[in-house]
Amino acid sequence: MNITSTHFVLFTLLALGVYYLLPRRKQNYWLLSLSYIFCITWAWQFALILALLTGANFALAKQLHKDGQQRRRFLWLGIGLNVLALVLFRMADFFMPEALALLTGLGVATEAGGLQFLIPLGLSYYILEIISYLVDVHRGQIRATTDFVDFALYLAYFPKLIAGPIERASSFLPKLANPRFVGNDMLARSFTLIVIGLVRKLLIADILAASIFLDVFVTPARYTPPELLGWLLIYAFVLYNDFAGYTNIVRGVSGLFGIELSPNFQQPYFARNFTEFWNRWHITLSHWLRDYIYLPLARTLLRRNRGRRKLLNFAVPALTTMLISGLWHGISGHMLLWGGLHGLYQIVERIPSLWRPTVPPQRQPGWRQVMAATLIFTLVILAWVPFRMELPEAVEFWRGLLNWSSFAIRYRRLFLVVPLIIGAIGLDWIQYHYRDEVIYLRWPRLAQAFCLAVVLLLLFISTGGEGVGEPFVYQGF
Amino acid sequence: MDRILWLFGRGQERRIWRESTLHLQRPLGKTLALTLLMLLLLGGAAELTARSEPFQRLLREPGMGSRHYQLGRKLARLDAIIKNSGPIDCLILGSSMVDVGFDPHAFREGYKEATGQDIHCFNFGIDASTAVSAAAIAQILVEDYRPRILIYGTDARDYAVASEDNDPAVILESNWVRYRLGHFSLDGWLLDHSYFYRYRHYLFRLSRLYLEETLRSQTTLNYEITADGHTPLTTVSTYINDPPDPKDDSFEVTYTFSIFSSFEMLEENLDALERIMAHNNQETQVIITEMPVADGLYYFFGNGKDDHQRFLTQVGQLAQAHQVPFWQTTALDLIPDDGWVDYSHVNTTGAAIFSNWLGQQVGEAQNDWLLQNQTVSSPEID
Numbered sequence: 083m084n085i086t087s088t089h090f091v092l093f094t095l096l097a098l099g100v101y102y103l104l105p106r107r108k109q110n111y112w113l114l115s116l117s118y119i120f121c122i123t124w125a126w127q128f129a130l131i132l133a134l135l136t137g138a139n140f141a142l143a144k145q146l147h148k149d150g151q152q153r154r155r156f157l158w159l160g161i162g163l164n165v166l167a168l169v170l171f172r173m174a175d176f177f178m179p180e181a182l183a184l185l186t187g188l189g190v191a192t193e194a195g196g197l198q199f200l201i202p203l204g205l206s207y208y209i210l211e212i213i214s215y216l217v218d219v220h221r222g223q224i225r226a227t228t229d230f231v232d233f234a235l236y237l238a239y240f241p242k243l244i245a246g247p248i249e250r251a252s253s254f255l256p257k258l259a260n261p262r263f264v265g266n267d268m269l270a271r272s273f274t275l276i277v278i279g280l281v282r283k284l285l286i287a288d289i290l291a292a293s294i295f296l297d298v299f300v301t302p303a304r305y306t307p308p309e310l311l312g313w314l315l316i317y318a319f320v321l322y323n324d325f326a327g328y329t330n331i332v333r334g335v336s337g338l339f340g341i342e343l344s345p346n347f348q349q350p351y352f353a354r355n356f357t358e359f360w361n362r363w364h365i366t367l368s369h370w371l372r373d374y375i376y377l378p379l380a381r382t383l384l385r386r387n388r389g390r391r392k393l394l395n396f397a398v399p400a401l402t403t404m405l406i407s408g409l410w411h412g413i414s415g416h417m418l419l420w421g422g423l424h425g426l427y428q429i430v431e432r433i434p435s436l437w438r439p440t441v442p443p444q445r446q447p448g449w450r451q452v453m454a455a456t457l458i459f460t461l462v463i464l465a466w467v468p469f470r471m472e473l474p475e476a477v478e479f480w481r482g483l484l485n486w487s488s489f490a491i492r493y494r495r496l497f498l499v500v501p502l503i504i505g506a507i508g509l510d511w512i513q514y515h516y517r518d519e520v521i522y523l524r525w526p527r528l529a530q531a532f533c534l535a536v537v538l539l540l541l542f543i544s545t546g547g548e549g550v551g552e553p554f555v556y557q558g559f
Numbered sequence: 560m561d562r563i564l565w566l567f568g569r570g571q572e573r574r575i576w577r578e579s580t581l582h583l584q585r586p587l588g589k590t591l592a593l594t595l596l597m598l599l600l601l602g603g604a605a606e607l608t609a610r611s612e613p614f615q616r617l618l619r620e621p622g623m624g625s626r627h628y629q630l631g632r633k634l635a636r637l638d639a640i641i642k643n644s645g646p647i648d649c650l651i652l653g654s655s656m657v658d659v660g661f662d663p664h665a666f667r668e669g670y671k672e673a674t675g676q677d678i679h680c681f682n683f684g685i686d687a688s689t690a691v692s693a694a695a696i697a698q699i700l701v702e703d704y705r706p707r708i709l710i711y712g713t714d715a716r717d718y719a720v721a722s723e724d725n726d727p728a729v730i731l732e733s734n735w736v737r738y739r740l741g742h743f744s745l746d747g748w749l750l751d752h753s754y755f756y757r758y759r760h761y762l763f764r765l766s767r768l769y770l771e772e773t774l775r776s777q778t779t780l781n782y783e784i785t786a787d788g789h790t791p792l793t794t795v796s797t798y799i800n801d802p803p804d805p806k807d808d809s810f811e812v813t814y815t816f817s818i819f820s821s822f823e824m825l826e827e828n829l830d831a832l833e834r835i836m837a838h839n840n841q842e843t844q845v846i847i848t849e850m851p852v853a854d855g856l857y858y859f860f861g862n863g864k865d866d867h868q869r870f871l872t873q874v875g876q877l878a879q880a881h882q883v884p885f886w887q888t889t890a891l892d893l894i895p896d897d898g899w900v901d902y903s904h905v906n907t908t909g910a911a912i913f914s915n916w917l918g919q920q921v922g923e924a925q926n927d928w929l930l931q932n933q934t935v936s937s938p939e940i941d
Contacts, residue, residue, distance in 0.1 A: 102581045
């Protein structure tokens with residue numbers, strides 16, 4: 083069930099109708115049931131895998147309260163089990179043909195696509211939630227929950243199941259344990275988030291995505307450098323608005339249940355350095371990587387090599403973290419290169435800090451901030467090349483960008499989408515300028531109503547009246 | 560009564576819903592109400608735009624909820640011709656045989672020759688149509704356009720294909736057609752009443768920058784339809800009197816064999832023919848005409864000409880029962896050898912000859928009917 087479909091709207095309305103009438107405890111049962119139904123609408127195998135991992139990790143977490151060396155063993159057992167599950171399922175693409183051949187050899191009939199359940203819905207996201215939960219319990223930062231329903235709901239909660247946000251048990255479980263309130267403000271905020279999300283997804287990302295020719299990322303040599311640059315720019319806005327749109331929608335939907343989800347984006351393309359970029363892009367993943375990879379590694383290195391100004395002390399954690407981030411996005415060479423590039427960007431950015439203190443970007447003159455944001459944006463979109471395509475094509479794409487033998491732009495669609503990109507930047511700028519993602523709620527009522535009506539009309543047109551958009555890019559991770 | 564939602568009001572503190580989770584207070588929903596109002600205004604503006612001529616000139620004709628490429632186009636052409644030249648006098652319905660075989664211009668000439676009067680006709684032949692889908696279209700068109708003459712150009716195939724088959728289904732499953740036949744659906748209602756809604760798919764395609772499939776100026780069509788609904792084909796085939804090659808696996812041969820090798824006239828199609836004939840009344844004169852076919856077509860029938868004759872006899876009997884004229888063309892051998900596109904479709908040469916003949920026939924019949932009506936209603940004779 084796609085979350086931009088009318089089925090999902092009906093599903094949510096039905097869910098809310100019953101939810102508001104139930105006491106808190108039963109609300110959790112209801113939400114858990116709905117979450118598994120939602121999961122089954124994709125494939126029942128997804129629900130089975132989720133249930134198995136939930137049960138195993140719930141039992142493991144209880145063992146982490148025990149004293150002695152056993153705690154550590156159970157922690158590593160838990161991490162190992164979950165990482166193994168993630169790696170195995172993520173590598174399913176590689177061994178799918180072999181698995182099919184083996185089954186056929188054994189005389190087991192399989193339909194084309196019948197093994198697709200090997201890549202379960204939201205696995206990459208809830209595995210990180212499980213690992214953070216196990217580590218936090220082991221560190222003593224939280225107590226292992228004794229409530230299986232709450233724990234299962236923490237992992238399966240349907241608004242965040244497809245592609246996050248990656249929530250921490252320390253903040254999410256208390257929300258499930260306490261009564262929820264939905265007042266006028268919460269309702270207005272949630273609806274606004276949903277509308278902004280739909281605008282980002284259906285009016286910006288889907289339309290921009292449709293403008294990109296299918297072969298651009300397969301045979302980039304067919305296009306001139308300005309065209310390649312145009313496609314890359316469009317892709318950058320597609321990726322951002324698609325994922326940010328998804329996050330807005332699910333946060334809005336969750337808000338209707340009185341459960342706030344963490345934000346994932348804060349105008350990342352306005353970032354003035356890479357540290358800021360990663361605090362604005364896929365925030366819940368970035369923070370997860372920071373807390374469970376970067377900081378433990380940095381602390382270990384600091385203990386071994388005393389002195390903050392040693393290159394190794396920040397280079398190794400930054401590079402390792404970004405390589406792991408790349409692998410999380412896909413076990414492949416091009417994702418590794420994308421992660422490696424971002425690791426490298428962060429190292430180079432921080433080299434000056436070896437001999438002089440760095441000035442925070444907000445304290446720098448305005449022109450430098452603009453220059454810095456432009457540079458960061460340029461480097462980020464160049465890194466999207468290996469993020470989007472396999473290594474040989476990525477190299478060909480970069481080569482094409484540098485080969486300025488022709489300046490021709492042959493496709494008018496590259497010009498036609500310019501107003502949309504300006505609109506997308508405008509949307510971000512308003513949120514950035516007022517430091518409020520739902521600033522629209524402070525507008526006069528008439529302006530709010532007019533904007534909302536225009537958006538609804540445009541949504542009707544942009545979906546052909548069917549109300550279904552393209553699948554989200556990040557639900558594939 | 561505490562739970563009754565008082566959406567609008569001044570009292571800020573007054574709770575209108577008090578449950579453990581939902582805590583709603585007045586005022587609530589003012590913005591939503593205002594949005595709905597705005598949406599109505601914007602929707603009205605969009606509807607007016609969609610009805611405007613510049614807008615309709617810009618985009619291709621909307622599809623009326625049918626996957627069939629001709630239904631919407633022909634309806635739009637029909638509306639356009641009425642707008643430009645006034646109400647139409649006659650409509651001709653049928654399958655692709657009518658679509659390519661009926662030339663309204665040649666019909667007009669023939670009619671003029673017979674009566675000395677002008678007639679305004681439109682070709683509403685739809686590719687792959689059968690008697691059932693033609694009856695559905697007839698009901699809608701007669702209701703909307705009240706033609707003086709309704710001609711149904713028919714052939715054996717119209718009775719052999721079941722309504723579940725994709726060919727008629729593509730018309731019959733349109734929510735607009737279903738709505739017009741009395742099966743209510745919101746989609747059908749909106750298609751019938753709103754031009755903006757009809758154009759939504761094109762607007763969607765436009766938003767995806769599919770300019771070539773949306774803008775008229777960017778679209779090259781495989782088959783052009785004239786302003787009066789005719790699809791002229793200029794191909795000339797010479798094989799049409801020969802028996803088909805059994806090894807020929809072309810669509811034309813395999814499809815025609817599949818229809819005619821065990822020819823059967825389905826009851827639902829005969830019922831549909833009767834529904835078409837039932838439109839025959841004081842306002843509308845219904846005429847059934849056999850569409851010409853090449854001699855080679857008889858080789859496809861399991862029982863050759865006998866099967867074809869069975870079709871002619873059965874349609875003739877029904878026509879007689881409904882007091883509707885049924886004009887046969889087989890015996891007339893109207894179409895010359897260079898007048899065929901294939902076994903059952905005529906080209907522009909064939910279409911001109913057939914249509915001129917039909918025009919003369921209708922004209923002569925008109926003269927007779929007028930005479931009859933005058934005789935019947937004349938007070939002197941009474």
